[in-house]
Amino acid sequence: MTGTVYKSTGSWYTVKTMNGKFYECRIKGRFRLEGIKSTNPIAVGDKVQFELETKNNTETGVIHRIEERINYIVRKSVNLSKQTHIIAANIDQVFLLITIDNPPTFTSFIDRFLVTAEAYSVKPILLFNKIDTYDDEKLHEVKYLESIYRSIGYECIEISAATGYHIDKVKAMMEGKVSMFSGHSGVGKSTLVNAIEPSLELKTKEISEQHMQGQHTTTFAEMFDLSFDAKIIDTPGIKGFGVVDMEKEEVGDYFPEFFALKQDCKFNNCLHLKEPKCAVKEALENDEVSYSRYRSYLQILEGEEETYRTDNWDKE
Ligand SMILES: Nc1nc2c(ncn2[C@@H]2O[C@H](COP(=O)(O)OP(=O)(O)OP(=O)(O)O)[C@@H](O)[C@H]2O)c(=O)[nH]1
Numbered sequence: 001m002t003g004t005v006y007k008s009t010g011s012w013y014t015v016k017t018m019n020g021k022f023y024e025c026r027i028k029g030r031f032r033l034e035g036i037k038s039t040n041p042i043a044v045g046d047k048v049q050f051e052l053e054t055k056n057n058t059e060t061g062v063i064h065r066i067e068e069r070i071n072y073i074v075r076k077s078v079n080l081s082k083q084t085h086i087i088a089a090n091i092d093q094v095f096l097l098i099t100i101d102n103p104p105t106f107t108s109f110i111d112r113f114l115v116t117a118e119a120y121s122v123k124p125i126l127l128f129n130k131i132d133t134y135d136d137e138k139l140h141e142v143k144y145l146e147s148i149y150r151s152i153g154y155e156c157i158e159i160s161a162a163t164g165y166h167i168d169k170v171k172a173m174m175e176g177k178v179s180m181f182s183g184h185s186g187v188g189k190s191t192l193v194n195a196i197e198p199s200l201e202l203k204t205k206e207i208s209e210q211h212m213q214g215q216h217t218t219t220f221a222e223m224f225d226l227s228f229d230a231k232i233i234d235t236p237g238i239k240g241f242g243v244v245d246m247e248k249e250e251v252g253d254y255f256p257e258f259f260a261l262k263q264d265c266k267f268n269n270c271l272h273l274k275e276p277k278c279a280v281k282e283a284l285e286n287d288e289v290s291y292s293r294y295r296s297y298l299q300i301l302e303g304e305e306e307t308y309r310t311d312n313w314d315k316e
């Protein structure tokens with residue numbers, strides 16, 4: 001049998017098959033030792049093969065194979081062992097909720113998020129929420145940010161989770177896909193999910209309460225089917241999108257507009273800092289690259305991410 005992992009709690013995995021049945025599955029002892037170095041060999045979103053087994057009149061599954069992942073996101077455990085924990089796999093897209101105030105979302109945060117999404121190969125979409133609350137000045141700021149991110153190729157949608165404005169657009173983008181929602185605490189993630197699918201509110205509350213009570217020591221995620229052929233992965237306790245370790249040389253590759261220019265830099269290992277004949281710096285001087293994007297790039301390069309790392313930026 002084949003199915004998708006919807007939930008994992010320690011050693012048991014809830015797997016949903018194509019015909020909509022859920023099975024509680026575990027992994028064969030030996031299987032655990034193989035493959036990826038992480039605290040969990042299988043994560044929510046994984047496609048698995050399993051065999052049924054009947055013990056004491058209950059039917060459970062034994063997983064013997066994981067399909068290759070299109071992508072996966074991880075978090076490093078905070079303890080000294082620094083082991084990797086796979087939060088979720090096979091994610092089609094992640095919506096980043098952005099608010100201009102209450103709370104403010106800074107471009108440095110947006111850009112770090114986008115770099116991480118690029119590094120994970122997960123498509124990011126920017127949602128400017130709480131549009132109903134902005135005056136002309138704030139709306140102008142939204143338009144300005146949209147112009148920056150649209151010019152790079154990122155999709156931007158103005159929404160109001162509270163009034164329902166453009167929720168239809170978000171739903172249309174979710175059809176047939178596995179989505180995640182991300183953003184600072186208070187940007188309106190729960191409100192949005194509730195606007196998309198009211199029946200889901202209770203379920204997500206329940207699991208975040210369980211999480212708060214500390215019944216689960218590791219971060220855990222859960223997948224939900226929506227009523228309109230869409231799936232979401234909820235990750236209570238994780239507000240951001242994890243952290244990827246990367247080499248200095250790699251960072252620029254995850255800024256798509258820099259990556260596109262890189263071939264025109266004199267040096268093929270150009271870090272776009274003080275090198276002569278750097279196409280990125282030239283574009284910056286000609287206003288073809290946004291200054292805020294370049295500033296974020298420098299911050300990431302300089303390792304200022306230390307202050308944002310795991311605890312601050314993906315867990316609040
Ligand atoms: N006016 C207005 N208020 C909103 C909107 N979206 C969310 N809010 C309000 O903003 C507050 C925070 O929203 P939540 O949905 O709890 O935010 P969250 O991102 O889930 O926050 P955490 O659970 O802390 O991560 C609530 O009081 C919501 O009612 C919006 O579009 N317009």
Ligand SMILES: [Zn+2]
Pocket residue numbers: 262265266270271272273275277278279280281
């Ligand atoms: Zn360069």
